[in-house]
Every structure is written in structure tokens, then in C-alpha cells.
Amino acid sequence: MDECSESLLYCEKQTNIKYIVIKIRLHYESQNQNNWAFREVELLGKLSHNNIIKIYKSFTEGQDLYIVTDYTDSGDLSQLISVRAKANDPFTETEVMFYFVQILLALKHIHDNQIIHRDLRPKNILLTKIVTGNIQRHLVKLGGFHQAKMQELDLEQVGTPSYQSPEQLLENGYTNKSDIWSVGCVLYEMCTFCLPFSGQTLYALFTKVKNEKHESIDSKWFSKELSDIVDLLLSKDPEIRPSAKELLELPFVQKWITILVQKQMIDQENIETQNLRE
Template identity: 90%
Template sequence: MSSIDAYQFVEKISMDECSESLLYCDKQTNIKYIVIKIRLHYESQNQNNWAFREVELLSKLSHNNIIKIYKSFTEGQDLYIVTDYTDSGNLSQLISVRAKANDPFTETEVMFYFVQILFALKHIHDNQIIHRDLRPKNILLTKIVTGNIQRQQVKLGGFHQAKVQEQLELEQVGNPSYQSPEQLLENGYTNKSDIWNLGCVLYELCTFCLPFSGQTLYAMFTKIKQEKHKSIDSKWFSKELSAIADSLLIKDPEIRPSAKELLELPFVQKWITILAQKQMIDKELLETQQ
């Protein structure tokens, strides 16, 4: 029987209006988990839908680069979701640290994160799920040990806004800075909006800034809908990487490449091989991407 009593509370990681992220340790195994505690509001079922939706969607996914749900249960007016413990923060925090130190990412580092996010994105799209809130804050990082090798691994989380493709509604979701032109134009959207989000993340990794910004939301939204972003400087990154970023930020979603098409690009395949040889990513995982 699942119960929070099976875990020892360690510390509070974060909290917001309706949920808390808490670090717990399994009393029997001593394995650490993040437990998301969500306060359910029974007077408004709509307020609960996102929580149960995240449990349902994540339970369908099984991938090394996606946060895993081990179990979920309710006690009183609280929903508990037991997930992977990620011990290295998130990509947003890392970008902030590197930007403040004026320490740009190398192309190897950029591709290390990009490839893993791409693996995760292809997996959810193959399962007909659209993330709808892909941004650095929802890209979690954790240390893993394989033999004598310790390395970092990406874990995609933040599935609060995710939906099955057939269940999509015309609504504004996600962080405004990462919204795609089709979202802002209220034309509806597909998983190509996730590809736009990925373009924003890639651009931010390379430049420490977003491809579109403005002093007001209106100014920023106007640029997203109408203006061309400034391409990544090829003095610091290869022309191939800059071209990929440009392709992800094409205004017309029909022209943007899919996650599968991106993984099949010779440039991306080259980097997958390099990263695997350096033992920075799982060789075993690559077999599942073919």
C-alpha cells in the first residue's frame, strides 16, 4: 500500500501556489526521490486536471531522458507523485551561472544537451504527446555513474501543460517568451510548437539570450510573429549548428523539421557518435533511436 509514511522527509526543494517539490528518502532502500505534493481543490475539478493529467501522461513514457513516475497516491486532500531525484538543478540555473561568469558553452556542451532533449522530444512525439512548455527550467539535470564514469544526464520534466495531440484545445499555455507564432496567432498548433520551443532553448544555450525580446509583452509578441531573429554567430559555433537553430525558428510550423528529421541529420548523427565515443551519452540508448 502506497503511503507517504514509507518515506523519510529530507528537505523542501521548491513550492508554488498549489504544489510543493519535496526531497524524500525511501525508508527501506535509502533511495532518494522527489515527491511532488499537490493540494487538491475538490470544489473546482478543473484545478485538479493538470495534476492527474501529468501522472497519466508520464506513466505512458519510459525513456532515460524523461522524468519517471514511480508511483502516485492520494492522502486526504493531497496528491503525491513520486518521481526521479535529479541532483543537479535545471538547465535554466546552469545557463544563468555560466552567463554571470561570462563562460560560454562550447559546441560540444551545446550538442550534449541538445541531443538529449531531442531524444526526449522524439519519444513523447512518437507517443502522440505534445509537451507545450519546453524551456530550460523544465529540463532537469542529474549526475549518473556508469562503472567508473560519472556524467550528467538530461531529464525532461514539467509536463503540467502536456496533452495528447488529439485532445488539444485552442488556448495560450507555457511561458510567453517561448510561445510559437502559431500560438500567438491562435491558429492552433501541433508538436511543431515544441520544435519552436527547442529552437529557443538551443539559441539560449549558444547566446545566453532568447531569439526574441521586448520591453513589453506586446513588443515581444510582435517580434515573434513578424520579425526574423538574428542568427547565431558562426564565429563561435559552426554554420551547421546555426542553420539548425534557424530551421527550428521558422515562422511556418509546416516547414519546421520534426524531432525525427533532426535526429537523422548528418551533422546531428556525427555529434551523437562523438558524444557516445566520449561516453557522455548512453551507447545503449542510441540503439532505441534508430
């Protein structure tokens, strides 16, 4: 959203279900300024997954576009990371894997539909509370699809630089493997409360991503298997990075899926077992 948009909470009286209504002021003098909003509506309309923000309807009225979406009650992953960092309260490996598995499930669905997200970052990973027994967790809802597009070799420079892959930053052309790099950045940030690469200028960031290697995550706090996955996702060669499907099939990730399902922290139906076997 931008300065010409606002979000309104709507509660349906009969069902007591809450929705978010996004109101966007359209710029009729410049159709290009409207493209991001219509693109998000179009692409989200192609997706149906428990870990992806759902658009229920959209319509225009006068100079405004209205989009009715899922309501999420717990902000986003960026806010949660900030709160935990300020409290010096690191995520446990269980918590990290709980979010990571859900993000992978959403990403697999997007890539299966030939869509590249292109702006996958904590700010676009929305959270809503779920309660299992006496344990409160968050259901991930991936949003922020205004930079997304159909999958193809791309040269366009979009997204948030700190989460962009080397091939995006260096304008070498990129595919959905750039989304995998972005997930690696998110995973690294959950483990360390900082980004794998940063710079005060875009050029400084370019230089670090191109020439340096990220520091390993803390082996005292996280397992070698998780550290290896982080390293794999942050491979500078996109051909080395696994797909979301391949990541979900890794024995280490499968082990965590089993644990989290047994604890009913994620929905069994959300694992898409049949699709994983394809």
C-alpha cells in the first residue's frame, strides 16, 4: 500500500468473521500508478492456500478500488522480530522451523502456479493467532504481491534490496530461485536478528553480496542441519539453491513437519502431501 490507500476492519454480523477492506485511491492521470494494485488482485485471485492472503472480492467505486482480504490480528514477522530483538529473546529452533515450514508451503504453491513473488521479506509475512491447547502460535499469511509476476527469466529491478538475490542486484536475470534467496534472508534474520548482508548504500550492499560470505548462524543455539539449510539458501549460484518443493522434501524439514503436525501447530491438510510426491 502507499499514501493513497487505507485499511478498514469489517466484521460480518451473521458469522462474526473479520475481514480487511483495503481502499485505494486510483490515479486516473497515470495508469502506471494503479498497476501494482490490479496486479495484486489478479495474481492473488489465482492462488488458494491457507498460508497466503486470500482476496474475497474486489470492486471499483468512483475513483477508489476496494479489496476485501483476510484479517490478520498479529501484525507481521518484521514486527515480531523487532519485538523479540529488543527484548533479547531469541527464537528457538522450534519457533524458527514453525514459521519456515509455513513460508515454504506458501512459496511452493506460488511457484507451482508459475508466479515469482519478488518481494519476500518479513514485512510481507503477515501473522494471525492460533491456539493449540494452551500454546499460542501464529498462522503465516504471505502477502505483498504487488511486485509479483508470472514466472520467467526477468531483468526488472524490483523488491527490497536487502532481501534481493545476487542475480537481482547485479541485474543478471533471475527466476523463482531469487525467492529462495529471500527466504534464506528471512530465515537468517529470525536466527540472528540481523541480515546476512547490509550496507549504508546500494553500492556497498552490491559489493558485499557479490564478494563476501555471510557469517554462520550460532551453532550453540541452532543445529548444524538448520545452519546448512541457511547456507544452501544463501548460495550465490541460483542453480545450487533448492526449490521450495525440494526443501520441503529434505529429511530434516520432514522431521520438523512431523513434529509440528503431531503438536497440531500446523494443519495436516496444509502439507500438500500428494503434491510433494509429484
